[in-house]
Amino acid sequence: xxxIQLDDLxxxxxxxxxxxxxxxxSSVALTTxxxxxxxxxxxxxxxxxxxxxxxxxxxxxxxxxxxxxxEPSSSLTPIPRSPSPDIEEExxxxxxxxxxxxxxxxxxxxxxxxxxxxxxxxxVLEEEILVRGRTLVTEGADRMxxxxxxxxxxxxxxxxxxxxxxxxxxxxxGRLIIVxxxxxxGARVFCAVRDTFAFSYQAHGAAVVSSSSQVSARDVxxxxxxxxxxxxxxxxxxxxxxxxxxxxxxxxxxxxxGLAPSTVSQHLAxxxxxxxxxxxxxxxLVLYELEDSGVTLLAELGA
Numbered sequence: 001x002x003x004i005q006l007d008d009l010x011x012x013x014x015x016x017x018x019x020x021x022x023x024x025x026s027s028v029a030l031t032t033x034x035x036x037x038x039x040x041x042x043x044x045x046x047x048x049x050x051x052x053x054x055x056x057x058x059x060x061x062x063x064x065x066x067x068x069x070x071e072p073s074s075s076l077t078p079i080p081r082s083p084s085p086d087i088e089e090e091x092x093x094x095x096x097x098x099x100x101x102x103x104x105x106x107x108x109x110x111x112x113x114x115x116x117x118x119x120x121x122x123x124v125l126e127e128e129i130l131v132r133g134r135t136l137v138t139e140g141a142d143r144m145x146x147x148x149x150x151x152x153x154x155x156x157x158x159x160x161x162x163x164x165x166x167x168x169x170x171x172x173x174g175r176l177i178i179v180x181x182x183x184x185x186g187a188r189v190f191c192a193v194r195d196t197f198a199f200s201y202q203a204h205g206a207a208v209v210s211s212s213s214q215v216s217a218r219d220v221x222x223x224x225x226x227x228x229x230x231x232x233x234x235x236x237x238x239x240x241x242x243x244x245x246x247x248x249x250x251x252x253x254x255x256x257x258g259l260a261p262s263t264v265s266q267h268l269a270x271x272x273x274x275x276x277x278x279x280x281x282x283x284x285l286v287l288y289e290l291e292d293s294g295v296t297l298l299a300e301l302g303a
Contacts, residue, residue, distance in 0.1 A: 205246030
């Protein structure tokens with residue numbers, strides 16, 4: 001467990017960021033941690049990913065990551081330099097730290113296993129940041145930190161973050177960066193550089209990893225032309241219902257399934273009137289999520 005004492009100045013500088021590199025490293029760790037049986041919602045993704053990468057590449061990645069696993073601040077997972085860096089920015093940071101070989105390997109792995117799913121994944125992560133950011137602005141850093149879950153604990157002024165390393169540290173007039181990850185179950189990432197600390201937590205909406213793992217949004221209709229949910233609702237509304245893995249805006253949903261926002265809006269209106277989907281407002285955002293009846297329908301007909 002890492003315990004961090006935060007002063008008020010640091011609490012006022014809590015920020016969030018996305019990291020494709022952290023996701024890639026954690027996804028590699030997940031395939032090792034759950035080697036016998038990959039848990040939901042990662043099993044389909046893992047099966048597809050293992051067909052796309054060589055054993056030698058995955059073995060070398062695992063060996064390198066394990067060698068740094070006990071470090072409380074690994075140079076393999078540098079702190080994101082912006083709120084939403086792309087993978088090339090983060091690979092460049094690895095190379096500048098002298099990890100040329102690892103940058104090459106993780107870049108090849110990213111291209112083979114995550115790149116095609118990243119637009120949908122990033123959309124879910126951005127929705128997560130919007131919701132958490134709203135809490136940060138309206139209710140303060142204390143409430144946001146309390147709500148992170150995943151064994152993260154906040155007792156003013158101490159933040160406890162699960163990690164293999166046991167350590168205590170203090171932040172004075174620093175910056176705290178929180179990184180939501182869809183592959184957060186693979187590894188807890190923590191990094192500290194001078195007055196800036198960053199750590200990961202498991203984000204909501206990890207089901208998007210499964211839904212985008214095997215085929216692109218354009219191919220969904222070809223793969224499941226006659227499934228029962230599509231027969232009942234129609235292809236467009238079935239795609240929308242399946243994509244509501246977490247509270248999502250119309251725009252975020254449209255980008256994840258490859259439909260026009262106006263089309264998605266029409267489908268959501270029908271699904272809402274049928275009692276399968278509900279909408280609620282969070283500040284300026286209108287989010288859609290499944291009603292219990294929608295969850296039940298997916299469980300019965302959505303596979």
